[in-house]
Amino acid sequence: MIISVASGKGGTGKTLVATNLALTLSGKSKVQLLDCDVEEPNVHIFLHSPMNQSQPVFIPIPKVDEAKCTYCGKCAEVCAYNAIAVVKNKVLVFPELCHGCGACSYLCPESAISEEGREIGVVERASLGNLEFVQGRLTVGEAMAPPIIREVKGHIDPTSMVIIDVSPGSSCPVVEAVKGSDFCLLVTEPTPFGLSDLSLAVEVMRKLDIPCGVVINRDGVGDDKVESYCQEQGIPILLKIPLDRNIATLYSKGVPLIEGMPQWHKSFLRLFQDIEGILTSQVAK
Amino acid sequence: MKEIVVLSGKGGTGKTSIVASFAALAQSKVLADCDVDAADLYLLLKPELKEKNEFWSGQVAFIDKEKCTECALCQEVCRFGAIEDYVVDPVSCEGCGFCHQVCPVDAITMRKSMSGHWFISNTKYGYLSHARLGIAQENSGKLVALVRQNAKHIAEKAGLDYIITDGPPGIGCPVISSLSGANLALLVTEPTLSGIHDLERVIGVCRHFGIPPLVCINKYDLNEENSYQIENYCHREKIEVAAEIPFDNVVTEAIVQGSPVVEYSSNKITQQIKELWRIILAKLGK
Secondary structure (H helix, E strand, C coil): CEEEEECCCCCCCHHHHHHHHHHHHCCCCCEEEEECCCCCCCHHHHHCCCCCEEEEEEEEEEEECCCCCCCCCHHHHHCCCCCEEEECCEEEECHHHCCCCCHHHHHCCCCCEEEEEEEEEEEEEEEECCEEEEEEEECCCCCCCHHHHHHHHCCCCCCCEEEEECCCCCCHHHHHHHCCCCEEEEEECCCHHHHHHHHHHHHHHHHHCCCEEEEEEEECCCCCHHHHHHHHHCCCEEEEEECCHHHHHHHHHCCCHHHHCCCHHHHHHHHHHHHHHHHHHHHHC | CEEEEEECCCCCCCHHHHHHHHHHHCCCEEEEECCCCCCCCHHHHCCEEEEEEEEEEEEEEEECCCCCCCCCHHHHHCCCCCEECCEECCCCCCCCCHHHHHCCCCCEEEEEEEEEEEEEEEECCEEEEEEEECCCCCCHHHHHHHHHHHHHHHHHHHCCCEEEEECCCCCCHHHHHHHCCCCEEEEEECCCHHHHHHHHHHHHHHHHCCCCEEEEEECHHHCHHHHHHHHHHHHHCCCCEEEEECCCCHHHHHHHHCCCHHHHCCCHHHHHHHHHHHHHHHHHCC
8 A cells, every 4th residue: 555645835744744654554564665755855864774775866868979960950859858959060968958758869860869877866775674764865956856756666565555755845746756646645734824735735636536634733723724624625634733842842853753752653553544444435435 | 136035945944934024024026936836925915916827838748549550659668657558648748749759650749738827916015926837737947937037027127126036845946946046045944853954955956056045044942952053054054044033823823814924923033034134135235
């Protein structure tokens, strides 16, 4: 089963929920925790485990053999991203614009274009007993997160329970991360900002046809409009985490909630059972 | 004209509350919300829509079933896993057109896709340039560039001195698009280990693109030891920590009331934000 943890708005507690859910479940069975917020991966802060494997992620960019090139301009014509240009007797490649689709090298009539890898980030792994942790990390200054997310998800073991920590927002990195999930937990806070971004995240899940439920973090801080929204939309609220200085302090120090306040273990276990219940009843329907 | 962009790396550190307060404090400015896939600034500035336009960008492949001979070449060449059983998944399609180029029977066309909307609004604080990326759409970087370009046009036409931009979280494509060419980046962080980790990465992005950074520690008293660590780090990196704002629930109350916190209340926090704006003005040299 794959459960992703997303939110729309940043800083609502995705990492807190993903990490504690994974740690709770790994007490009993095999769990994979994937940090797909590759721009700002934070799960590792809470696991205190050295990464024991690291592989670079490359995207293939064109390399032109000028000896074979006739400057016909076909490559520039087929590139949808303006990443390759032919000027007089020179071919210019703009690596940071290239999506690595491979059209230019395939379609070059002179076979003058080969591909070389350009490193845009890394995928790192660590094992902590039952918990296998995989994280992606985009290199600072690079723009494209989705290829790294795809690489992280390539490590998914279908026999394992999989928890995915997603980046904030509602655009391509979020879609790439949640695609293929059985369920998505949307973590929000009870404020107008939380509600506005939650409703966008709900639309993403509906478009991708992924069932979802809500976790309200910092409960008590704002107003009750998130709750009324969930009721109207028929989205279950599966967990509430109160606004509590102790919880915030543990988070600030990188201590998982279930370690600092073990009474939360039960709540995360129940959260998982509720998700299982929802999915079973859907299958029954 | 000077452009300041507010970023954070980590989400939820208080960018939008600070930008809304700057909106209330600054003279002669236009505002831009570049967090196009989770825009919230409008909730505090209450814009009156003046202009709404469609944002067409990128392409999506479409397979004509009538013409398709199911040779599967398109599925073989697609590196984004976007074609299955001779049907294109528009969410996965990156619009590269490789399939369209190789199809031996010309069954694949590339169709322009409507990826969102952009807006120009009036607020009681001045003009706001903003946008909404369509659900699960790509090209947020291009839409961000458009929002900034619109803000620049407004500023030029009206002879305004400042563009104040609310940026997206992260360090990827929309952040780079919000940042490149700006005069100053205000980085809002919080004293958590996650906040520090993400701050270091967004400072790296500022350096990469040559934009001078300035740091503001929000909710600094949540963990003073971590705040001290941020100060030390910034000191080593020769980056000024321009403000340390204490935690106060009044910021959330202001959000619930839909108002910039400097207009909602007057206390230690709002003094700090006012002082921060003065420092920024001094940095920008006007």
